[in-house]
Amino acid sequence: MRKWTGGMLILALATVLFLSYNFIGKEPHKQTAYDFFHPSNTSLAMGSSSHAKSQQRIREKPHLIDVQGLDDLYLSLNMSEEESRSLLVWAQMRPLLSRSDALPDTVEGIKEAATAWKELLSVVSDTRNISDDDPGWKDCPHTVTSFNGNLSSNGNILHIPCGLIEDSSITVIGIPDAKQGSFQIQLQSSQVLGEAIPNVILNYAVHLPGDNVTDEPAVIQNTWSNDLGWGKEEICPDHRSNHSIKVDGFVKCNALVIRSSTEVNVNVSHPVNHQSTNNISVGSGHMSVNFPFVEGNAFTATLWAGVEGFHMTVNGRHETSFAYREKFEPWMVNDVKLEGGLQLMSALAKGLPYSGYLTSVLDIEHLKAPPVLKKRILMFIGVFSTGNNFERRMALRRSWMQYDAVRSGNVAVRFFIGLHKNLQVNLELWKEAQAFGDIQLMPFVDYYSLLSLKTISICIMGTKILSAKYVMKTDDDAFVRIDVIISNLKGMVPDGLLYGLISFESSPQRENDNKWYISSEEWAHDSYPPWAHGPGYIISRDIAKFIVQGHQQRDLQFFKLEDVAVGIWVEQFKKQGRKVQYISDEKFYNAGCETNYTLAHYQNPRMVLCLWETLQKEHEPNCCE
Template sequence: MNATGLDDGGFKLQVPCGLTQGSSITIIGIPNGLLGNFRIDLTGEPLPGEPDPPIILHYNVRLHGDKITEDPVIVQNTWTVAHDWGEEERCPSPDPGKVKKVDELDQCNKIVGKDDLAASRRFNGSRKFSIVPEGSKTRTYFPFKQGHLSVATFRVGTEGIQMTVDGKHITSFAFRETLEPWLVSEVRILGDIKLVSVVASGLPTSEDLEHIIDLEALISPPLHSRRSLDLFIGVFSTANNFKRRMAVRRTWMQFPAVRSGAVAVRFFVGLHKNKMVNEELWNEAQTYRDIQLMPFVDYYSLITWKTVAICIFGTEVVSAKFVMKTDDDAFVRVDEVLASLNRINVTHGLLYGLINSDSKPHRNPESKWYISNEEWAGEKYPPWAHGPGYVVSRDIAKAVYKRHKKGDLKMFKLEDVAMGIWIDNMKKGGLEVRYEKDERIFNEGCKDGYVIAHYQGPREMLCLWQKLQETKRARCCGER
């Protein structure tokens, strides 16, 4: 962009379809001006009647400190009209002993605030600077420096956003409730920084229908309401995850059982705040006939409603013997799921999946999965199956629908745990429940012999499918 400076309104970069896992924003610039303080905000669309948009991530670099410290500091936060500013996350952290991980990375890298000689040894492996010359002042390490070029990248992970500067991981910021990355519509940069360029990459895009040769093979077979299905699979997805849905259509939705109509697959997708994204979604739904639109804007806290919808669809719209829930980044071996259900040979009171029988609520308010005592008072949860893929028998799905219809269904924001709670209540009511655990369902990643592999991007999906076709074996990608 070759920008020479920022006016009062700052620099703005439109992000038309939001951000998704793997998306990144790279800012190349030089902190300048009197203070060298600047801020980068990832903002969403303002709600009707609200003057200002929500800030999904506020990243504030203060080179000369603030009221709390005189040392350089990075402050991360969120802002909404309803709740104002959230809880600040500072780097260097005022409480280094309180370590928080996001996607297995520290909220604040330990090198920030340490002397730069220690940081140099850590990253360069060099020991020749280990002796500080007499009379010299040890400087603390900080990734930004006034008058020096910096390359800073925000990258969207599974649990939050990671920030690297000049190739070093510096901070992590966990997504906060109702402020998910797909809601980002604009990048705003303000303050004392001379911008060289701003680059967005890995953004979600819609499929160009003109370049799809095998379109007919990707259109979902029609549903016959009176025909009994062996299995109905509901897939959680969000409006801007076009690439993930297309990868699913090209891979495991091509299993013969799906193409023949014995198994039906539908994506359950909420609306987006951006009208253009919703128009793309509607066109996609019309083209492939495999999207079930939900009547609300997608928020993480509302996903349990999708579970209810899957149960309703699998028992009322179609008549399926079994109902399955999965995610759009999970590779499902439909043939092996069916084989497992046949082998188990239980058609009533069944929960099949990666069963967790010994889990406790997260009581840390900073956790994405935080549960208050009011939401769940017990010390432990009843047995439940991990969300990337679980199956319930028709009677359980039907009972979920009936209880929902009567208003007796307790909603719980962790949808996979919610299903476990509902089944436990049915068990107390006299239902004989069979918990069938399958260790071949992998909650994080892939292992050879998988039935379900989670956290698979579009390229991994296509690779897994190719390996299945070529070797007839469930082999993971990235392995010989």
């Protein structure tokens, strides 16, 4: 009887366990980063049954795919050890570039980079062409100019050899002729192999009323690409605007230009041979007051590149602003085309990226990256830069990269730069990399949407190529007080650290026109986890290693906003049961400079040098402007 009772008890317990396993739910496993981004659609009932069971679609783990041009970027090269120093991270990037869940524009960025890389190698292999004494090869100039009369039917072109940078400007002096129709100023990219015509980074079209005095004048701004055609046009004056949207602090349309209540129906087309016309049908009404362009009156118009967009001033007054659009950035500009009803008197482009310092630097040994002799360094700093930002990089070399911690090799600094679509820029960049030894080239074209690949590259450099206790990311327009950061780090636990200006509460931008637009497919949640603003932040070695391994094993998902991406990846690190310290420092100024700063952003080369000189003389962190 006792045996029978014991047997029944064992059978009952087994039945309970079986039912619990099949109907209540399986034992939860430890959640990986892959689980977070690729949840099963099977709900795991955890806790009270009153909680709603989430149903999420299944996503497969990314796989590797063939990408056109990738093989060309990884051909066996006959390079010396010194030449290959700028390709240390390049060699480890291939698995990231061939993932099936690649970032937007990865395929295009690789294809264009392959073309640029082959062109560069063909020139580099010919030592005659790369010689500084070769009269057939000129440095990227600081200014270019043109003097002409009436525009030809194909439009006058002002060649911009090495693209535009922040504060570059194009000044046009001319007299409008409405009888010949509207006129326009086009910023064109270089013409890619296989494309009949170049993309238009900005089309600035000026419509004059002509013989019909009831027509209202207008400025129409837009972009055009071979892939997408015309973008969304922006018209000024625009009485419907509330002027709340600003670009670099400027309104998109000058409110002083008054317009009648008559609506303008604009139909911009793209005709043959890329001579775009603007067919504007305007109802009755009176002409706008204070319109900057008047038939027969000479004007001086300056189009300049800001941080966030292009701005036009006419006769000294700001008239329009146009925010940069994705894949339409100033560094891509290769030509300025002027066409239509305009008597051109002169055109001048100045503030262009100048590379002449490479042949004029006398203290180059003092500016070269010092050798890294230690097995473990304190910090590795990766600096985001663009190919034609020669002056910015030189300003950093002459300022905060002269801190004792950097010159001693205890802190290493490297610039991370994607290839340019312009051969001359790439050649100057190659020469710069060989001269200073502080550049890491990236195997893709420098599109904004690919910045997260640079972040991963910085982590690779700081953990697999060098061995750093901390890894920092910053920008080439930021001034970093390395001495203060090192002092602050001494009081922090060196594990699970995210240190910078932390945003603890933020949400995805869902407006299509926003530079930081994120679709619900890219990020389904209503808010982001904590993240540090991009101008400068520091992560500990364990987090940097986690980021590298997670992407190489394809467990972490790409995200195109690089600073938010790091916050997302840190959240996955935390979900592995690891402790995370979010240390926010209000002295990491992400939009300028304030007294007693630790990091100051948006500093041009002159201001960077001024900040350094002020620190050396006054020993106080005072701003220059």
